[in-house]
Amino acid sequence: MFDRRLVQNFDWMLLIITLLLAASGLITLYSAARAGLPITQAFFVKQLMWYGIGFVIMIASFLISYKQFDQYAYFAYAVCIFLLAAVLLVGKLVAGSKRWLVFGQISLQPSELAKVAVIIVLARYYSRTASTKGMRLRDLVIPMLLIGIPFGLIVKQPDLGTAVMILLIAATLTVLIKIEKRAMIAIVSFGTVAIPMIWLLLKGYQKQRILTFLEPDRDPLGAGYHIIQSKIAIGSGMLSGKGFLKGTQNALSFLPEHHTDFIFSVLAEDWGFIGSAAVLFLFLMLIIWSLNIAHGCRDPFGALLAIGITALIGWEVFINIGMVMGLMPVVGIPLPFISYGGSAILSMMLCMGILMNISMRKYLVE
Amino acid sequence: MTDAPSPNSFLKNQTPDSDWYKRRIIGLLCFVIPGFVFLLLRLFYLQIIDGENFRRLSENNCIRLQSIDPPRGLIFDRNMQLLVDNRPSYDLSIVVKDARPLETSLQNLSQYTRIPLELLWGEVEKSHNQPSFKPVLLKQDIGRDVLAALEVKRFELPGTIVDIRLRRLYVKSLSAAHILGYVGEISSDELKSVKYAGYKRGDLIGKSGVEKSFENYLRGERGGRQIEVNVAGQLVRILKTVDAVPGNNVLLSFDQNLQKKAEDLLSDVAGAVVAMDPTTGDILAMASSPSYDPNMFVDGFSRDQWETLIKNPSHPLQNKAIQAEYPPASTYKIITAMAGLEEGVIDEKTTLVCPGSYKYGDREYRCWKKGGHGSINIGRAIAESCDVFFYQVGLRLGVDRLASYANGAGLGVLTGIQLEQESGGLIPTAAWKKRRLGVAWQAGETLSLSIGQGYNLVTPLQLATMISSIANGGTRFTPLIVKKIQNASGETIKEFFPEIKGYLPVSPKHLDIIKKGLWEVVNGKSGTGRIANIAGIEVSGKTGTAQVFSRKTDSENESRRAQQLKSHAWFVAYAPSANPKIAVSVLVEHGEHGASAAAPIARELIRAYLHDSQSTERSTSE
Numbered sequence: 001m002f003d004r005r006l007v008q009n010f011d012w013m014l015l016i017i018t019l020l021l022a023a024s025g026l027i028t029l030y031s032a033a034r035a036g037l038p039i040t041q042a043f044f045v046k047q048l049m050w051y052g053i054g055f056v057i058m059i060a061s062f063l064i065s066y067k068q069f070d071q072y073a074y075f076a077y078a079v080c081i082f083l084l085a086a087v088l089l090v091g092k093l094v095a096g097s098k099r100w101l102v103f104g105q106i107s108l109q110p111s112e113l114a115k116v117a118v119i120i121v122l123a124r125y126y127s128r129t130a131s132t133k134g135m136r137l138r139d140l141v142i143p144m145l146l147i148g149i150p151f152g153l154i155v156k157q158p159d160l161g162t163a164v165m166i167l168l169i170a171a172t173l174t175v176l177i178k179i180e181k182r183a184m185i186a187i188v189s190f191g192t193v194a195i196p197m198i199w200l201l202l203k204g205y206q207k208q209r210i211l212t213f214l215e216p217d218r219d220p221l222g223a224g225y226h227i228i229q230s231k232i233a234i235g236s237g238m239l240s241g242k243g244f245l246k247g248t249q250n251a252l253s254f255l256p257e258h259h260t261d262f263i264f265s266v267l268a269e270d271w272g273f274i275g276s277a278a279v280l281f282l283f284l285m286l287i288i289w290s291l292n293i294a295h296g297c298r299d300p301f302g303a304l305l306a307i308g309i310t311a312l313i314g315w316e317v318f319i320n321i322g323m324v325m326g327l328m329p330v331v332g333i334p335l336p337f338i339s340y341g342g343s344a345i346l347s348m349m350l351c352m353g354i355l356m357n358i359s360m361r362k363y364l365v366e
Numbered sequence: 367m368t369d370a371p372s373p374n375s376f377l378k379n380q381t382p383d384s385d386w387y388k389r390r391i392i393g394l395l396c397f398v399i400p401g402f403v404f405l406l407l408r409l410f411y412l413q414i415i416d417g418e419n420f421r422r423l424s425e426n427n428c429i430r431l432q433s434i435d436p437p438r439g440l441i442f443d444r445n446m447q448l449l450v451d452n453r454p455s456y457d458l459s460i461v462v463k464d465a466r467p468l469e470t471s472l473q474n475l476s477q478y479t480r481i482p483l484e485l486l487w488g489e490v491e492k493s494h495n496q497p498s499f500k501p502v503l504l505k506q507d508i509g510r511d512v513l514a515a516l517e518v519k520r521f522e523l524p525g526t527i528v529d530i531r532l533r534r535l536y537v538k539s540l541s542a543a544h545i546l547g548y549v550g551e552i553s554s555d556e557l558k559s560v561k562y563a564g565y566k567r568g569d570l571i572g573k574s575g576v577e578k579s580f581e582n583y584l585r586g587e588r589g590g591r592q593i594e595v596n597v598a599g600q601l602v603r604i605l606k607t608v609d610a611v612p613g614n615n616v617l618l619s620f621d622q623n624l625q626k627k628a629e630d631l632l633s634d635v636a637g638a639v640v641a642m643d644p645t646t647g648d649i650l651a652m653a654s655s656p657s658y659d660p661n662m663f664v665d666g667f668s669r670d671q672w673e674t675l676i677k678n679p680s681h682p683l684q685n686k687a688i689q690a691e692y693p694p695a696s697t698y699k700i701i702t703a704m705a706g707l708e709e710g711v712i713d714e715k716t717t718l719v720c721p722g723s724y725k726y727g728d729r730e731y732r733c734w735k736k737g738g739h740g741s742i743n744i745g746r747a748i749a750e751s752c753d754v755f756f757y758q759v760g761l762r763l764g765v766d767r768l769a770s771y772a773n774g775a776g777l778g779v780l781t782g783i784q785l786e787q788e789s790g791g792l793i794p795t796a797a798w799k800k801r802r803l804g805v806a807w808q809a810g811e812t813l814s815l816s817i818g819q820g821y822n823l824v825t826p827l828q829l830a831t832m833i834s835s836i837a838n839g840g841t842r843f844t845p846l847i848v849k850k851i852q853n854a855s856g857e858t859i860k861e862f863f864p865e866i867k868g869y870l871p872v873s874p875k876h877l878d879i880i881k882k883g884l885w886e887v888v889n890g891k892s893g894t895g896r897i898a899n900i901a902g903i904e905v906s907g908k909t910g911t912a913q914v915f916s917r918k919t920d921s922e923n924e925s926r927r928a929q930q931l932k933s934h935a936w937f938v939a940y941a942p943s944a945n946p947k948i949a950v951s952v953l954v955e956h957g958e959h960g961a962s963a964a965a966p967i968a969r970e971l972i973r974a975y976l977h978d979s980q981s982t983e984r985s986t987s988e
Binding site for chain 1: 606
């Protein structure tokens with residue numbers, strides 16, 4: 001039953017990167033949680049607990065062969081869609097949007113899980129239909145449905161950030177698998193026609209919201225102000241930072257959402273250019289390493305799965321850090337491993353488990 | 367992969383192999399590496415190249431938000447006469463850090479502003495635990511003269527700041543106070559409610575009247591500034607500004623001149639006047655006496671002022687026109703007549719005998735006219751307000767049928783005026799009494815009821831809508847006090863049109879009989895309201911005298927008790943009788959007789975309105 005080669009081939013490098021990222025996340029969260037009310041201390045303790053559960057999930061997800069994910073892809077996908085629908089019906093309303101399912105003390109964000117489910121189901125579909133000639137328009141109908149359903153449900157919550165993330169991951173996988181030239185032209189020309197038409201249908205306040213999203217400076221009392229404070233926090237870290245727990249922007253609660261979306265600013269203020277570049281480097285290592293796993297995998301499903309996960313991590317890192325530095329729209333996307341949030345940690349650890357799974361089984365594919 | 371058997375060799379060529387995937391994966395690196403280089407460069411720029419600048423900004427938390435309050439919407443009468451305005455208020459603050467030596471600064475300040483030195487010290491000491499660069503508010507609204515004095519001595523007063531804020535100004539002070547209402551600071555309970563989402567501590571909100579009911583239109587949208595301050599907390603520059611959006615202006619239905627006239631007529635008594643346009647439901651005047659000055663809520667009360675206001679037995683803060691409930695007394699005979707005719711228990715020709723009293727059970731129910739009215743029909747019974755006639759009609763109808771006509775005429779139900787805190791009044795039914803008091807209805811009680819005494823309670827506004835619907839032939843309009851909402855540049859954004867709330871439950875034929883009776887009240891030889899007669903204008907109306915049962919037996923002195931036992935006086939009227947343009951209801955608390963206390967007020971108001979409108983009509987037609 002159990003193959004000795006599995007232990008020999010265990011991906012220690014991936015585990016080390018994961019542990020280093022988790023450690024920097026916890027240290028930063030400790031610093032962020034110190035600010036403000038005593039209740040924020042609970043964030044650190046909770047995050048620690050989530051990491052504990054996350055490790056169990058990680059181990060569980062590399063013990064079984066990733067082939068099982070191939071087999072049960074549609075089932076997992078259906079469960080996620082069910083959860084997303086449940087959120088809209090019975091979810092908890094926080095600040096005008098329904099994102100959480102509450103089970104007693106624990107609340108879960110099914111949209112985080114949905115990202116992984118979309119990766120699995122697209123990997124399965126594309127691994128069977130890929131062609132060197134590229135996908136024709138009619139081949140793309142099913143993927144569009146597979147993406148469209150969760151996308152629609154998440155937009156409805158509304159959680160624009162996560163919805164856009166699903167689109168980006170799916171687009172990365174689809175472009176990678178190659179789209180036929182004619183299909184590409186069709187999609188691009190459809191987009192150029194449809195987007196202005198949708199724009200005309202939007203109401204004034206919706207347009208305003210999208211414009212603010214694209215250009216935070218339009219809202220100097222809200223998003224624009226947050227970005228300025230974030231830039232001050234990051235910039236004031238200078239070369240070596242103000243030191244652990246010494247960040248002032250964070251301490252005085254000048255930073256918004258300092259334990260979730262804006263946590264990178266806390267890190268950059270405390271640890272300066274040296275610390276933040278090191279974390280950036282860790283993320284780059286993780287991405288190159290997981291692309292390497294995809295590269296070494298001889299089975300299309302495994303390769304596509306690894307690429308999908310890489311795309312998820314890559315886009316989240318790029319958009320989140322870009323946002324806090326004032327390069328990207330202000331959108332609620334967490335920084336993997338670092339931002340506070342149980343569901344995000346769990347799905348990230350699940351992804352790490354899957355990557356290890358693929359990595360240690362690369363010589364076992366018959 | 368290569369060993370997978372393919373059904374079709376043509377397809378097989380297109381199925382990607384492992385190398386194909388590998389090539390494309392390596393292609394991805396071309397995006398990943400530049401992406402990270404991009405982030406790293408930005409990080410380098412922020413932290414290394416511009417780091418010094420950001421470090422400086424972070425040290426004093428230099429970038430701050432300052433909110434800009436929007437000017438609240440103004441309130442006008444129907445002719446765009448300004449009733450509620452905003453005025454600048456100069457608020458004096460001091461930044462302790464910049465005012466050193468503090469003793470000298472405060473002494474100078476006290477000398478120039480004539481504010482006692484202890485008061486200034488008190489304010490400074492109250493805020494001793496806040497950072498010294500934060501301004502301490504010393505006194506609000508110091509006034510223009512003090513401001514001028516401070517401007518001259520500016521250089522002797524370091525750290526002194528004068529902020530200009532807008533404050534509400536009720537231009538006509540006591541006039542229309544109950545309609546306009548007043549503003550006050552939002553309470554903690556109000557902050558918690560969904561209705562006031564988006565408000566913050568210290569915000570001013572409408573607390574009563576139009577100020578409260580139209581808060582959403584009047585408030586406007588808050589703006590703000592991103593500012594950079596120096597180490598001393600002083601403004602270095604404004605980075606960005608979002609302008610506040612001024613609130614919308616509210617246009618009311620009445621003409622301030624007529625409103626003032628109504629208030630003057632009421633000035634010596636406690637009571638209420640409501641005048642309506644019977645063809646639209648527009649409120650032409652709504653006065654409640656005594657009144658109060660809403661500006662006191664803005665400027666602040668002294669303890670004495672507040673005590674006198676709330677201890678006044680005539681309740682100046684209450685809008686008696688919509689909140690106070692009184693027995694309708696003889697004005698209710700209109701309802702009894704309507705129900706009697708419609709239900710067929712009497713007709714135009716039915717004559718009943720009034721010997722001066724009516725014996726029912728073992729009690730004697732008296733008519734106000736000791737000698738009695740003799741043989742009397744409905745027309746004369748209305749004109750001379752014969753109690754015994756209506757006792758008998760009421761008995762034939764019973765309490766519940768009377769109640770349904772009263773409700774049908776808008777009595778005992780909310781009129782739906784656009785003001786909050788309206789009272790509903792009370793029209794009793796047998797079921798109500800059983801439920802409320804646990805006792806069955808006694809037929810004897812119907813007798814008092816049919817002349818408007820007993821449990822019956824109505825507001826002056828309800829009687830105004832009733833008489834107004836009689837005047838216009840039976841249509842009940844919702845009273846309109848706000849006609850239009852305009853934005854700050856004068857564009858109409860909402861308009862309120864006449865709204866039909868219902869119809870009087872009466873046929874035109876029966877209504878004519880009642881109207882004839884009401885004409886006789888003022889114009890007949892022995893009508894009870896002859897005092898309301900105006901040369902040149904035909905007025906119809908009905909008097910009422912509501913008995914008061916004192917609940918206070920331990921009043922301080924006899925004369926006061928006697929005053930409290932005096933009856934309330936009612937008069938409802940409309941004019942001109944044939945083509946009514948105004949309907950009025952007047953209540954004078956403890957006025958004793960409807961005819962003597964209330965009718966002259968109605969008469970003068972009608973005269974003022976019709977003479978005015980006639981003269982304007984004439985001038986426009988010429």
